[in-house]
Amino acid sequence: MNIDGWYKQILAGDKDAFRHLYEAYAEYAIRTASAITRNREMAKDAVQETFIRVYRQIDSYNQSSPFEPWFYRILTNECMRLLKKNSFYSKFEHxxxxxxxxxxxxxxxxxxxxxxxxxxxxxxxxxxxxxxxxxxxxxxxxxxxxxxxxxxxxxxxxxxxxxxxxxxxxxxxxxxxxx
Amino acid sequence: MSNLDKRATDELHARTDKHLQVLKDQIWEELEQELFSEDPLIRSRVKKLKKKNYAISLIITVAAGLLIALSLQTDTGTAFVKEIKEIFVPEKQIIQNIEGTDEETEVQLNEGKDSEYIIYVDETRYELTNGKNSDVISTIIPLPEKYPEVTMEIRQVADEKPEDLVNTIEAALKKDFPELREVEEVTEPVIGFNLHGAAGNEAESKIVNAYVISNGQEGSFVITQYYFLEAAEGHGARFHRMLETFKIVK
Missing domain, CATH: 1.10.10.10 (Winged helix-like DNA-binding domain superfamily/Winged helix DNA-binding domain)
Structure with a gap:
C-alpha cells in the first residue's frame, strides 16, 4: 500500500496506517535531516516535528500531486528552522x-x-x-x-x-x- | 552516473547510516506518545518543551518592561520616548545575505505612523509611506506589470492581542493562499506568529509572509510582506533584514 491507500485512514486518525507511512518514509527522512542539520538531536527533532505536522495536516496534502516533495518540503523547512534557531551552536559544530x-x-x-x-x-x-x-x-x-x-x-x-x-x-x- | 556523483551518493549514505535504527525507534516512541497517548499530560509534553525555548525572550521582555516602568516614575513619558529615539542612529550599515552573497547595505531610520515604532529602510531601493491606517514599504522603482506586488505593510490593531487576532488574519489570507502553512511561533525576525503561503510554484507566483506581534500593550502589529517566488531571496531577504530592525518606541 502507498500514501493513496493510507491517506483516508490517517485522516480518520488510524494509528496503524500512520505507522506504515512512518516505516516507509522515516529512514530517508532521518538520513536527510542528519545531513542537513549535521546534528543527531536536531535531526531527531526535525523528523519528529515533520511527522507530527504530516499527521495533523494531512488534509492540506493535495492527493493529485506526488507525496514526497510535499513531505520533504515540510522536513527541509523544519531542518532550516532549527538550524536558524540554533545557529550559534551549529557554527561551532561545523x-x-x-x-x-x-x-x-x-x-x-x-x-x-x-x-x-x-x-x-x-x-x-x-x-x-x-x-x-x-x-x-x-x-x-x-x-x-x-x-x-x-x-x-x-x-x-x-x-x-x-x-x-x-x-x-x-x-x-x-x-x-x-x- | 559519473564517478563524482556515485561517490557523493555513497558517502552521503555511509555517513548518515549511524544509529539509524535507534533514532527511528526513538522518534516513533515519541510520536506515539505525542499523537496517540490517552494521557493528555503526556501529549502536551512536547509543546511544553518548545515553550521553554521562548522563556529567555519572555524574561528579557519583562525586564525591559520593568526598566521602562521605573524610568517613567522619574521622567515624563514624552521625554523618555524622545530619549529612546535618540538612541537610534539615523543611518547605519548592515550586512545582508542576498542570493547567497553577503552585501553591505546602508539603511536609514524611518518612523512609523504616529511615531509608534522605528524601522531601518534601505532607501536606495525602498520607501516608507505613512498611510491613514497603515504604513507601506514599497519599491522606489515600480516593477514591470507582469510581476505581482512587492510591499511590506505595517498595521497596528490597538485592541486585539496577537493570539486573538492571528486566526482572523489566517482566515483572510487563506482566501488567496489556500495552501497557507500552519501558524508558527517565531523568534526571528520578530517575536510573534508567522503565516507563510505561496500561490503556486511558478517564478511569478505570489508569496505572502505575515507576522502578528504584540504592540507591547493590549494590541498587535500586523506586518504583511508580499513578493513573488523568484524574488524570495531578493526582496524577501531584504524585507526580513529590514524587519529585524523594527522596534516599538511607544
Missing amino acids: PDLENEPSIAEESFDSLSDLYTVIQSLDDAHRIPLILKYLKGFTEKEIAEILELNHNTAKSRLFKGRQRLKDQLFPTERRLNNSE
Whole structure:
C-alpha cells in the first residue's frame, strides 16, 4: 500500500496506517535531516516535528500531486528552522571549511571524505546537493521542495557540483584557469 | 552516473547510516506518545518543551518592561520616548545575505505612523509611506506589470492581542493562499506568529509572509510582506533584514 491507500485512514486518525507511512518514509527522512542539520538531536527533532505536522495536516496534502516533495518540503523547512534557531551552536559544530587551504590543496586520492567537502558548502548549494545525492530527487522536485524557481534550482545544483569538483580536483582547476 | 556523483551518493549514505535504527525507534516512541497517548499530560509534553525555548525572550521582555516602568516614575513619558529615539542612529550599515552573497547595505531610520515604532529602510531601493491606517514599504522603482506586488505593510490593531487576532488574519489570507502553512511561533525576525503561503510554484507566483506581534500593550502589529517566488531571496531577504530592525518606541 502507498500514501493513496493510507491517506483516508490517517485522516480518520488510524494509528496503524500512520505507522506504515512512518516505516516507509522515516529512514530517508532521518538520513536527510542528519545531513542537513549535521546534528543527531536536531535531526531527531526535525523528523519528529515533520511527522507530527504530516499527521495533523494531512488534509492540506493535495492527493493529485506526488507525496514526497510535499513531505520533504515540510522536513527541509523544519531542518532550516532549527538550524536558524540554533545557529550559534551549529557554527561551532561545523566550522566553515570552504576556505580552508588544507582541504583545497589535498589531492583526490588523499581526500576520501567527500561528505566533508559537501558539508563545507553554503546552505544554498549544500541542501540541493544533499537532496539530489541522498534521495535522488530531480531538479524539478528539488525546486518544489525548496520553493525555488526551476532555473534557480538547476543553477544551484550545477554550481554546487562545480564547487565539489573544484575542491576535489584543484590541479585540474588551476590548469583550466591558466588556459 | 559519473564517478563524482556515485561517490557523493555513497558517502552521503555511509555517513548518515549511524544509529539509524535507534533514532527511528526513538522518534516513533515519541510520536506515539505525542499523537496517540490517552494521557493528555503526556501529549502536551512536547509543546511544553518548545515553550521553554521562548522563556529567555519572555524574561528579557519583562525586564525591559520593568526598566521602562521605573524610568517613567522619574521622567515624563514624552521625554523618555524622545530619549529612546535618540538612541537610534539615523543611518547605519548592515550586512545582508542576498542570493547567497553577503552585501553591505546602508539603511536609514524611518518612523512609523504616529511615531509608534522605528524601522531601518534601505532607501536606495525602498520607501516608507505613512498611510491613514497603515504604513507601506514599497519599491522606489515600480516593477514591470507582469510581476505581482512587492510591499511590506505595517498595521497596528490597538485592541486585539496577537493570539486573538492571528486566526482572523489566517482566515483572510487563506482566501488567496489556500495552501497557507500552519501558524508558527517565531523568534526571528520578530517575536510573534508567522503565516507563510505561496500561490503556486511558478517564478511569478505570489508569496505572502505575515507576522502578528504584540504592540507591547493590549494590541498587535500586523506586518504583511508580499513578493513573488523568484524574488524570495531578493526582496524577501531584504524585507526580513529590514524587519529585524523594527522596534516599538511607544
